[in-house]
Amino acid sequence: MGILEKISEIEKEISRTQKNKATEYHLGLLKAKLAKYRSQLLEPSKSAGAKGWYSVYESNHPLSLSDNVFLTMVFAIFQYKGANIQLLDLPGIIEGAAQGKGRGRQVIAVARTADVVIMMLDATKGDVQRALLEKELESVGIRLNRTKPNIYFKPKKGGGLSYNSTVPLTHCSEKLVQLILHEYKIFNAEVLFREDSTPDEFIDVIVGNRVYMPCLYVYNKVDQISIEEVDRLARRPHSVVISCGMKLNLDYLLESLWEYLALICIYTKKRGERPDFNDAIIMRRGASVEHVCHRIHRTLASQFKYALVWGTSTKYSPQRVGLTHIMEHEDVIQIVKK
Numbered sequence: 001m002g003i004l005e006k007i008s009e010i011e012k013e014i015s016r017t018q019k020n021k022a023t024e025y026h027l028g029l030l031k032a033k034l035a036k037y038r039s040q041l042l043e044p045s046k047s048a049g050a051k052g053w054y055s056v057y058e059s060n061h062p063l064s065l066s067d068n069v070f071l072t073m074v075f076a077i078f079q080y081k082g083a084n085i086q087l088l089d090l091p092g093i094i095e096g097a098a099q100g101k102g103r104g105r106q107v108i109a110v111a112r113t114a115d116v117v118i119m120m121l122d123a124t125k126g127d128v129q130r131a132l133l134e135k136e137l138e139s140v141g142i143r144l145n146r147t148k149p150n151i152y153f154k155p156k157k158g159g160g161l162s163y164n165s166t167v168p169l170t171h172c173s174e175k176l177v178q179l180i181l182h183e184y185k186i187f188n189a190e191v192l193f194r195e196d197s198t199p200d201e202f203i204d205v206i207v208g209n210r211v212y213m214p215c216l217y218v219y220n221k222v223d224q225i226s227i228e229e230v231d232r233l234a235r236r237p238h239s240v241v242i243s244c245g246m247k248l249n250l251d252y253l254l255e256s257l258w259e260y261l262a263l264i265c266i267y268t269k270k271r272g273e274r275p276d277f278n279d280a281i282i283m284r285r286g287a288s289v290e291h292v293c294h295r296i297h298r299t300l301a302s303q304f305k306y307a308l309v310w311g312t313s314t315k316y317s318p319q320r321v322g323l324t325h326i327m328e329h330e331d332v333i334q335i336v337k338k
């Protein structure tokens with residue numbers, strides 16, 4: 001039986017197994033097997049040779065495959081709040097993409113490298129489209145709008161299983177954790193649960209190749225549905241409603257994208273001069289003064305004496321700060337060297 005057949009059989013067994021206390025170990029073992037087979041499916045085949053190779057080329061070029069099948073991808077780069085944001089329009093993901101249908105694995109592999117997934121949905125087609133896309137991305141280890149499970153896991157060379165938790169656990173027991181580890185041929189490990197995680201989340205930690213990324217669900221064609229349906233979709237978490245045809249709500253989409261990218265603008269100021277508001281430094285949210293120094297010049301941090309910062313990150317303006325000070329959006333910084 002091939003990997004695809006094994007995956008299909010396990011999925012069927014999981015779907016027909018009633019979830020209760022008596023079946024939790026069986027289901028946990030099935031999920032561990034399923035995750036293992038899916039990981040094997042995504043590994044490049046040694047016998048595939050050049051057929052498994054793919055690459056994304058520069059703007060307006062296709063995703064090229066060596067067997068002369070082309071998946072057209074449209075690039076766009078636009079400026080917003082001083083940042084150059086690149087959009088990559090991937091070919092549509094069909095059912096079974098995670099198993100390779102329609103070159104789905106290559107397309108999804110590109111999605112794994114993104115900072116944000118924008119899931120374009122047709123508002124007139126209900127929730128079927130969204131459920132299909134979520135299932136395919138979930139199958140290949142892309143976790144949307146979720147944080148990495150707070151579980152410490154470290155394989156050891158001996159000593160058996162060291163199992164502990166800092167919170168009461170309602171989903172995982174020591175026996176279940178041991179069964180899942182044995183499925184991966186792991187018999188010695190340290191495991192510490194810092195939150196009430198599920199077996200699926202524990203398996204994600206073991207597999208270790210999961211990608212956690214933000215996702216915006218963008219519902220297009222809202223001009224073709226009732227106002228009640230527009231309101232329902234707009235109230236869903238991580239969702240934006242738009243109409244490309246009528247250019248409705250596109251500004252809000254851009255603002256939401258900026259927030260999900262977690263970007264901030266930092267402006268620099270020289271002593272005795274006005275801030276340069278025409279040339280922002282684009283950083284990730286949570287960036288420190290030291291990060292800003294590295295962005296300006298690689299040697300600046302070693303010459304750093306202190307910085308003056310104006311903006312919402314300070315208690316008063318200007319405030320004298322050190323390298324560890326965390327910057328916020330539209331802060332102004334003046335760096336003083338030794």
